[in-house]
Amino acid sequence: MTEPILVAGGGLGGLAVALALGRQGRAVRVLEQTPELGAIGYGIQLGPNVFPMFERLGVNDAVLAQSILPRACILFDALSGEELTRIPGEQALRARFGHPYIVIHRVDLHRVLLDACRATPGIVLEPSASVARFEAGRDGVTVTTDDGRSIAGAALIGADGLRSVVRAAIVADGEPKPVGYVAHRTILPIERVPAGMQRDISALWIGPGFHLVHYPLRHSTLFNIVAVFRTGSFGDKGDAAFHAAEVERTYRSAHPVIKSLLALMDLERRWTIADRDPVRHWSSGPATLLGDAAHPALQTFAQGACMAIEDAVCLADCIAQTGAQAGADFTAAFRRYEAARIVRTARVQLEGRELWAGYHAEGIARDVWLATFASRDAAATCECLSWLYDGFTLPNQAAAPASARGAS
Numbered sequence: 358m359t360e361p362i363l364v365a366g367g368g369l370g371g372l373a374v375a376l377a378l379g380r381q382g383r384a385v386r387v388l389e390q391t392p393e394l395g396a397i398g399y400g401i402q403l404g405p406n407v408f409p410m411f412e413r414l415g416v417n418d419a420v421l422a423q424s425i426l427p428r429a430c431i432l433f434d435a436l437s438g439e440e441l442t443r444i445p446g447e448q449a450l451r452a453r454f455g456h457p458y459i460v461i462h463r464v465d466l467h468r469v470l471l472d473a474c475r476a477t478p479g480i481v482l483e484p485s486a487s488v489a490r491f492e493a494g495r496d497g498v499t500v501t502t503d504d505g506r507s508i509a510g511a512a513l514i515g516a517d518g519l520r521s522v523v524r525a526a527i528v529a530d531g532e533p534k535p536v537g538y539v540a541h542r543t544i545l546p547i548e549r550v551p552a553g554m555q556r557d558i559s560a561l562w563i564g565p566g567f568h569l570v571h572y573p574l575r576h577s578t579l580f581n582i583v584a585v586f587r588t589g590s591f592g593d594k595g596d597a598a599f600h601a602a603e604v605e606r607t608y609r610s611a612h613p614v615i616k617s618l619l620a621l622m623d624l625e626r627r628w629t630i631a632d633r634d635p636v637r638h639w640s641s642g643p644a645t646l647l648g649d650a651a652h653p654a655l656q657t658f659a660q661g662a663c664m665a666i667e668d669a670v671c672l673a674d675c676i677a678q679t680g681a682q683a684g685a686d687f688t689a690a691f692r693r694y695e696a697a698r699i700v701r702t703a704r705v706q707l708e709g710r711e712l713w714a715g716y717h718a719e720g721i722a723r724d725v726w727l728a729t730f731a732s733r734d735a736a737a738t739c740e741c742l743s744w745l746y747d748g749f750t751l752p753n754q755a756a757a758p759a760s761a762r763g764a765s
């Protein structure tokens with residue numbers, strides 16, 4: 358019997374690839390380090406480009422049932438409170454790209470993918486299985502877990518996130534690069550949000566060295582806030598009092614709306630923001646990577662999960678196209694997958710860095726960026742994002758006639 362394809366990591370990318378492969382009738386075994394898959398998480402924004410992937414995975418309706426379509430996506434100047442750009446959700450985004458822009462609780466999205474995986478024969482989900490290392494041979498891979506188990510597979514997909522151990526063996530480019538910023542995240546009952554605030558939008562407030570994002574979640578019962586800022590202490594462990602003092606200092610000149618939201622945040626925990634340089638190859642023999650393990654980007658475009666899910670469908674298609682069954686067969690499939698994904702994912706990484714600099718610019722550079730953002734109406738902003746939101750052409754679609762891809 359053919360060994361299953363092993364997936365290290367049961368995050369959004371790992372479950373998406375398990376589902377894509379399981380729907381082809383493949384045996385897949387997902388090894389996830391935590392005792393419960395997808396138990397924690399905050400809000401996540403997903404662009405229209407992910408919806409053709411959800412359709413392929415058969416989860417479109419289930420995702421939409423858990424989602425909110427913000428009334429608009431609005432970019433604000435975090436100092437003056439001035440609205441710089443507004444993209445109406447339905448009229449501009451859905452009309453232009455054919456699919457909505459949504460916000461969803463990560464736990465809910467995870468649950469949708471988990472339920473679909475559980476309903477698909479051939480997918481085994483294994484919690485408390487932390488991948489320590491792997492060895493590749495002619496016929497496949499052998500993974501060793503932290504608790505000493507040895508697990509054989511036809512191939513290995515490293516979907517184990519920013520600090521991937523599978524990447525360490527394949528690419529060996531060390532730790533991700535901190536960019537000197539940290540993020541605080543909070544979800545709270547929406548009734549705690551001050552009256553008069555626009556709660557039904559996806560908002561991004563940009564200021565010198567900081568930004569703040571907010572949007573509603575879970576049938577508008579919850580409110581998600583993310584505060585991101587530059588600090589020399591990004592690598593230090595601090596407590597809530599230390600973090601609160603830093604936040605107060607950093608946002609002292611921010612608009613009152615931002616200050617009122619910061620006052621609601623739980624500042625106990627924070628995340629160091631880091632990315633990596635793009636690499637041309639992230640596969641070696643019968644082992645490859647996807648999502649943050651392959652091409653982690655800054656959060657500028659809010660596309661990390663979308664890229665992981667696009668990777669998943671593309672990778673499963675490349676495996677199907679080559680008919681790979683064991684070991685060395687997968688090498689060709691993985692090369693094809695990398696070639697299909699490199700430019701798009703590297704663009705998210707590299708343009709993400711440029712736009713990140715724009716969001717956080719100071720002095721005259723800030724004036725220039727603000728004037729540029731303000732000069733774009735909704736249609737112009739959509740055009741700037743069309744390379745991303747128009748979606749990804751899967752390798753088998755590229756070969757098919759346009760009529761077979763549903764183009765009109």
Ligand SMILES: Cc1cc2nc3c(=O)[nH]c(=O)nc-3n(C[C@H](O)[C@H](O)[C@H](O)COP(=O)(O)OP(=O)(O)OC[C@H]3O[C@@H](n4cnc5c(N)ncnc54)[C@H](O)[C@@H]3O)c2cc1C
Nearest residue numbers: 366368369370390402488517518648649659660661662663
């Ligand atoms: C503040 C912030 C806001 C963000 N907002 C957005 C957004 O709005 N939209 C968006 O698309 N993206 C967003 N992202 C990015 C997004 O979260 C990631 O890009 C996405 O989760 C990547 O998915 P993944 O499956 O590749 O990795 P992960 O989600 O990191 O999943 C990796 C999984 O692997 C497991 N794992 C790790 N090591 C091992 C091991 N050795 N063995 C077994 N299992 C292991 C982990 O426990 C985890 O379950 C945001 C990120 C941050 C930090």
